[in-house]
Amino acid sequence: MWYAVIFVFALAGLLFSYTGLTSCKGARPSTSDTLPDSIKGKYTKDEVKAMLEELADKPVKKELNLGAMCYSPRPIPDSATYICPVCGEKTIYTYSLAEFVQSELPRCRELSRRFTKNLIHLDESQYCKKCTPNAANPPKLCLDVQLEGQAPVATCGVQSWDLTILIAFFEGKSICKTFNDGEVAMKDQLPRVRTLLGIKE
Secondary structure, eight states: OHHHHHHHHHHHHHHHHHHHHHOOTTOOOOOOOSOTTOOOSOOBHHHHHHHHHHHHHOOOOSSOOOOOOOOOOOOOOSEEEEEOTTTOOEEEEEHHHHHIIIIIHHHHHHHHTTSOTTTEEEEOGGGOTTTOTTOOSSOOOEEEEOOBTSOOEEEESOOHHHHHHHHHHHTTOSEEEOTTSOEEEGGGGHHHHHHHHTOOO
16 A cells, blocks of 8 residues: 555656746747847948948047967868859869868858848859859859848958958947957948948948
């Protein structure tokens, strides 16, 4: 008889523990489909102009950190395989283009994910021999920007630094960090930001 009592108490304890572990009391599902660290989906041309004016008026500290100066150069790969995200075809690149395909292009892709595609979109088509057989030689990475109230703007020959300063700009920062943790005043990057966003003086 006492075995049955012990079994009942053990079963009750297990049920209680399971309920406690799986309870989500007080937790609420997220109401946003946007990643916490992503940039706002759309901007109007007037909004961007106002942000540019605000950045131009922002004070910057006098002494900026130059960053670490002891980085050793990375070995340059002899070749790298580019796999087109659209058609899946492979294209082999060598020397300086191999370095870009292996290191710089993945970095650009990573940074571009901070933006929604209806604001900023990377165009890699020149790197795919199948999608763009008559592409420029050497091929260039392009950045497409679409602001509300403005025609689409395409800039080719972009690098990860271009996306880095755009992220800093849309985050409202007055200083941007370099690859070696150095500091650069965003005021000095205003001409490039304007070019990338298609905003004239």
